[in-house]
Amino acid sequence: MINNPIKVALPKGRLLSEIAVLLRRAGWGLTGYHETAHFYRIKSGGFPNLSARVFHERDIPIQVAIGNYDLGICGSDWIEELLAKYPSSALLKVRNLGYGEGALYIAASRSEGISTVEAVRARTGTIRIASEYPNLAESFALNLRLRQFSVFPLWGAAEVYPPENADLALVSGTAEELLHYGLVPVSKVLSVSALLIANRNSWESKDMGEVVASICDKVTAQEATEPEIIGQYLPKHPGKSEVFPGTRSEEVVRFALPDGHQQLPTLRLLSKAGIHLDDYPSATGNRRPTTDLPGVTIKVIRPQDMPLQVANGNFDLAVTGRDWLMEHLYQFPSSPVRELLDLKLGKVKIVAVVSKDLSVADVHSLRQLSAEPTVPLRVASEYVNIADKYARDNHLGLYQVVPTWGASEAFLPEDADLLIENTQTGQTLARHNLKIIDTLFQSTACLIGNTNRLSSSIKKERIKSIIETLKVAVEEI
8 A cells, every 4th residue: 555645636738738847857757647648547657656637727726625636736717716716725825837827817898998997897787797717707896896797607718708798808818819809908817827736634634745846846936936816806705796688689690609629510510501601610719700691790609608698698599519508407497598409410428427347337226326325426527407417316315516627537436426428439438447327318519599589570580590591401411
């Protein structure tokens, strides 16, 4: 048995390549930590007592704070996002590593003439703020003493929401990048850099000095500068905000298209339907493609965000997955959002998954395993509402839903017992020593809309025309 085991959570994505270089210099010997790696569990060749797991960066502060991991490396933006809501979390900032430097800005559209916080304060009505960082956005609004504000929590692409769907966006980037999206910085909220963090209890009870020193010795004094928090706009105790629908256009149809891997299949379907798009997908990151459809504007956003944004009235139509529609409807059963057309693209299965080492073959045997009343069954998923409903409907007893932001396979079996995940072939799950024990439903891309009555007959006819045009193209598939 290894004495004093140390568990480390490492990031995938934007920080991976730079952190991998730093850890090689530190002598960790993590040969499996690189951009093309297919496995999330890594043993250290430099420290026999150290093991690492690879997570989506946003999950790392939470995993370290609750004590699943002793150390972690992630951006300070996600650390501050957690602390904005849970300031007493058992999280220690150990060292700024000097990588992944950037900033979080509150930004507004150039067309709105807002460039200062004073101008924001002077606005009347509800100020709508879109962000991946809803806790920091709420903190900003509260400390600015905005009379009415609404925070739209997003999975990403907040920069495309102003001015039509939000007044402000809290976004990560540089001032130059904001200008590229037609935004102007109103206030710099946070300077961002990669940080080494630790669980407070582990820091006090475990001997991690040699491991920590191996990293810190490779970081220069200049790199070690603490990221700046612009505290005047971040209060200590965030309060509550109200949710208000976005403003409505009378005749223009606002159409949301997906980013990511669904872009090319969506483009092919639209082209088949005779709908022409310019700059989708975009090589320059443009999220406002143009179309030859009269009276239609298009934005490219995350499929995960679409149901809520359609429900809020920010969009009239959207192309998303049925999985994300069901996730939304399980949380908001009275939502006006409905599936208008099955587009028959991107077919995946939503499945229940366990470790192959677990003697469970189906949900019935899982129910027997979870019969112990004092130990909660940990259910990890990006689909927190689907996972919650599955656990309740199948009477899994005492359970706890663990939200994830990607790389969910990494949670089993150490940090979760059950995973609710999407899969096409199941090969990725099998590669991670996981097995499917149940299929919840099949998901394909679908066209969704808001069933609330439209005030404009022109808009109604335009939406009907789009649906009928796509329906003909789908029937030819």
